Amino acid sequence: QVLLVESGGGLVQAGGSLRLSCAASGRTFSSYVIAWFRQAPGKEREFVAGISGSGRSTNYADSVKGRFTISRDNAKKTVHLQMNSLQSEDTALYYCAANVRNTVRIVPTDLEYQYWGQGTQVTVSS
Numbered sequence: 001q002v003l004l005v006e007s008g009g010g011l012v013q014a015g016g017s018l019r020l021s022c023a024a025s026g027r028t029f030s031s032y033v034i035a036w037f038r039q040a041p042g043k044e045r046e047f048v049a050g051i052s053g054s055g056r057s058t059n060y061a062d063s064v065k066g067r068f069t070i071s072r073d074n075a076k077k078t079v080h081l082q083m084n085s086l087q088s089e090d091t092a093l094y095y096c097a098a099n100v101r102n103t104v105r106i107v108p109t110d111l112e113y114q115y116w117g118q119g120t121q122v123t124v125s126s
Contacts, residue, residue, distance in 0.1 A: 001115075006020060011123045019082050040092040091122060
């Protein structure tokens with residue numbers, strides 16, 4: 001069992017930055033992949049970024065490459081998503097998710113993730 005709690009969302013102007021955090025509890029944190037997904041109103045949930053259990057491998061959606069950075073602190077059981085140069089298109093509910101069946105492979109498909117947080121809202125005003 002894994003419990004995930006997101007924080008750090010809010011309202012920011014276009015071009016600004018936010019840092020999301022995902023705190024985990026439960027099974028050994030370094031043993032599974034963590035990813036961020038987002039869902040905007042009227043749209044399907046989409047992959048944003050993911051990180052392997054060790055933190056050595058990462059994967060990003062093309063839409064956020066060069067602007068977002070995912071990192072993890074296994075000692076603190078926390079994953080961060082640093083979001084810079086935010087755009088109105090980044091407005092969404094952001095979720096962190098855990099794939100406990102994978103330590104290394106970052107799959108950008110939500111069906112592969114077994115545990116989800118409650119989400120944190122990010123709103124970018126233009």
